[in-house]
Amino acid sequence: MAKFAKLSFKKDELNKELAGFFKGMLEKGAVDAVLVPMAQPKKGVRLALVTSPENAAKVDPFAPVAAVSGAKIASSLTSRPSGRKVAMVLRPCEIRAVIELVKLKQVVLDDVLLIGVDCYGRYENTDFAKFQEKGGTSESFLENAQAGKTATQDVDIIGACKICEFPTAEGVDMRLCAIGSGSGTVFIEAVTKRGEEALEKSGLKPGEVPAGRDEAVKKLVAGRTEARDKKFEEIRKEVGTFEGLADKLSACVNCYNCRVACPVCYCKECVFVTDTFRHTGEQFMMWADKAGMLKMPNDTLFYHLTRMTHMSLFCVGCGQCTSACPNGIDLMPLFRACADKTQARFNYKAGRSVEEEQPMAGFKPDELVEVTGQVK
Amino acid sequence: MSEFEPKIVAFFCNWCTFTAADLAGTSRLAYPPNLKIIRVMCSGMVDPKFVLKAFLNGADGVLIGGCWPGDCHYINGNLKARRRVALLTEVLKQYGIGEERFWLRWIAASEGNMLREIAADMTAKLKQLGPSPLQNIAQMAL
Numbered sequence: 001m002a003k004f005a006k007l008s009f010k011k012d013e014l015n016k017e018l019a020g021f022f023k024g025m026l027e028k029g030a031v032d033a034v035l036v037p038m039a040q041p042k043k044g045v046r047l048a049l050v051t052s053p054e055n056a057a058k059v060d061p062f063a064p065v066a067a068v069s070g071a072k073i074a075s076s077l078t079s080r081p082s083g084r085k086v087a088m089v090l091r092p093c094e095i096r097a098v099i100e101l102v103k104l105k106q107v108v109l110d111d112v113l114l115i116g117v118d119c120y121g122r123y124e125n126t127d128f129a130k131f132q133e134k135g136g137t138s139e140s141f142l143e144n145a146q147a148g149k150t151a152t153q154d155v156d157i158i159g160a161c162k163i164c165e166f167p168t169a170e171g172v173d174m175r176l177c178a179i180g181s182g183s184g185t186v187f188i189e190a191v192t193k194r195g196e197e198a199l200e201k202s203g204l205k206p207g208e209v210p211a212g213r214d215e216a217v218k219k220l221v222a223g224r225t226e227a228r229d230k231k232f233e234e235i236r237k238e239v240g241t242f243e244g245l246a247d248k249l250s251a252c253v254n255c256y257n258c259r260v261a262c263p264v265c266y267c268k269e270c271v272f273v274t275d276t277f278r279h280t281g282e283q284f285m286m287w288a289d290k291a292g293m294l295k296m297p298n299d300t301l302f303y304h305l306t307r308m309t310h311m312s313l314f315c316v317g318c319g320q321c322t323s324a325c326p327n328g329i330d331l332m333p334l335f336r337a338c339a340d341k342t343q344a345r346f347n348y349k350a351g352r353s354v355e356e357e358q359p360m361a362g363f364k365p366d367e368l369v370e371v372t373g374q375v376k
Numbered sequence: 377m378s379e380f381e382p383k384i385v386a387f388f389c390n391w392c393t394f395t396a397a398d399l400a401g402t403s404r405l406a407y408p409p410n411l412k413i414i415r416v417m418c419s420g421m422v423d424p425k426f427v428l429k430a431f432l433n434g435a436d437g438v439l440i441g442g443c444w445p446g447d448c449h450y451i452n453g454n455l456k457a458r459r460r461v462a463l464l465t466e467v468l469k470q471y472g473i474g475e476e477r478f479w480l481r482w483i484a485a486s487e488g489n490m491l492r493e494i495a496a497d498m499t500a501k502l503k504q505l506g507p508s509p510l511q512n513i514a515q516m517a518l
Binding site: 242305338363364371372374 | 459480481510
C-alpha cells in the first residue's frame with residue numbers, strides 16, 4: 001500500500017520545502033547523492049548531482065523543462081556504477097527511457113532510488129527562458145496546469161507533452177505528486193519498500209492521501225490520449241508515402257542531432273559515423289553517375305529509416321528529437337507514430353516494465369508464421 | 377511498349393536457399409531473370425539496412441531466402457531474421473512499401489522447384505503491382 005506524505009507550502013516556498021525533503025534524505029543517509037533538477041544561477045534549470053545536503057537548496061524538480069534527457073545522465077552515472085546510492089528525480093518519459101536502457105544494460109538500477117515527478121509537460125529550452133523572464137515559476141506553472149492551462153501568453157508546452165498519456169511515472173520507488181493535489185500542496189508518495197524507508201529517513205510523516213489525484217490523472221490521460229490519436233491520424237496522412245516522408249525530412253542536414261538527443265538510440269557508436277559511411281570520392285562519383293546526380297549530404301532518408309528500425313521499439317515519445325533539430329523538423333510525431341506500429345506488432349510498450357523482453361532480444365520457433373505464410 | 381520488368385534483390389542464405397537456386401540451375405528449372413541474387417552466409421545476417429538500401433536504390437521488391445525453422449546452419453539465424461523482417465515490414469508499410477514487395481521465404485537446399493515457383497510468383501505479383509513507389513522520388517529527395 002502506497003504511503004503519502006503531504007507537503008504544504010506557502011507562496012514561493014515550494015522548492016524550499018522540497019529542498020528540505022532532499023536535504024533530509026542526504027543528511028540521514030537514505031542516499032549518498034541526489035540527481036535532481038536544480039536552478040542555475042541566473043536562469044535555466046539543469047540536473048545536478050548533489051552529494052552535500054547544503055547544496056540541495058536550489059532544487060526545482062517541477063520546473064517545466066528538460067534540456068537533456070535525464071535517462072542519458074542516468075546511463076552516464078550507472079553504466080559503470082559508483083557503488084554509491086543515488087536518488088534520481090526524473091520525469092515519467094525519462095523513467096520509461098531508463099527502463100529500456102536497463103534492458104540494454106546501459107543503466108544499472110541496483111543503487112538507484114527512482115523518484116518520478118508528476119509531469120504536466122515541459123517547455124522548449126529557449127521557451128523556458130522566456131517563461132522565466134516573464135516571472136514564471138514552477139509554482140505558477142503547476143497552479144495553471146492544475147486548472148488545465150499550460151500555455152502562457154508567450155509559450156506553451158511542446159507537442160510531445162501535449163500527446164503524452166504518461167503524466168505519472170510507473171516502476172519507481174517514490175513519486176512527487178502534483179496532479180490534482182490542490183493549491184499550495186504537493187505529495188510525496190512512497191511506492192516500494194525502498195521508497196518507504198527513504199521517506200521515513202527524510203523526516204516526513206506519511207498521512208493524508210491526495211483525494212483528487214486519481215480522478216485528475218484519469219482526466220488528463222483521457223485528454224492526452226485523444227490528442228495523441230488525432231496527431232497520429234494527422235501525421236499518417238502527411239507522411240503516408242515515401243514522398244511525404246521525404247518532404248517532411250527535406251530540411252534535414254544529416255547533423256544526427258536527433259539521435260544524439262534520443263535517450264533510447266542505444267548504439268555506443270552510430271553506424272552512420274563509422275567508416276562504413278566514409279566513402280571515397282570515386283564511390284560518390286559512381287553513385288552520381290548511376291542516377292545522373294546525387295544529393296549531398298546523401299543518405300538522409302536512409303538514416304532516418306534506419307533509426308526507425310533501431311529505436312522505434314523503444315521510443316517513449318519524449319520529444320527530444322524535435323527539440324534537438326536545428327532546422328525545426330517536428331520529428332516526434334513521425335517517430336512516435338512509427339513506434340506505435342512497430343511496438344504494437346510485438347505487443348510491446350516501451351518503458352512498461354523491466355521484466356518484459358525487448359522484441360529483438362529473443363525469438364521463438366513457432367511465432368510470426370504470417371511473415372512467410374509457409375507451413376511445413 | 378515493353379512489359380514492366382521488376383527488379384528484385386534477393387538475399388539467399390548460403391546453406392539452403394542459395395543451394396536451392398543452384399539446384400534449380402543444374403536441374404534446368406528456368407526461373408525469371410528478375411532476381412538479382414546476393415549470397416549471404418545466413419538470412420540472419422541480412423541487416424535491415426541492406427533491405428532499406430535496396431529499396432532506396434530502386435528495387436521493386438526484396439526477397440530474403442532462408443532455411444526452414446529448425447534447419448538453420450547457425451541454429452537460429454533464420455528465427456532472428458523473421459523478427460527483423462516483421463519489424464522492418466511495419467516501418468516500410470507506413471510509407472507505402474507493404475508485405476507484397478518485401479518477402480521472407482523458407483526454401484530448403486532440396487527445394488529447387490519451390491525456388492522457381494516463388495521467384496515466378498513474386499515476379500508476376502510485382503508486374504501486376506507496378507514499379508516501386510520509390511521510383512517516382514526525385515534523387516534530390518533521398
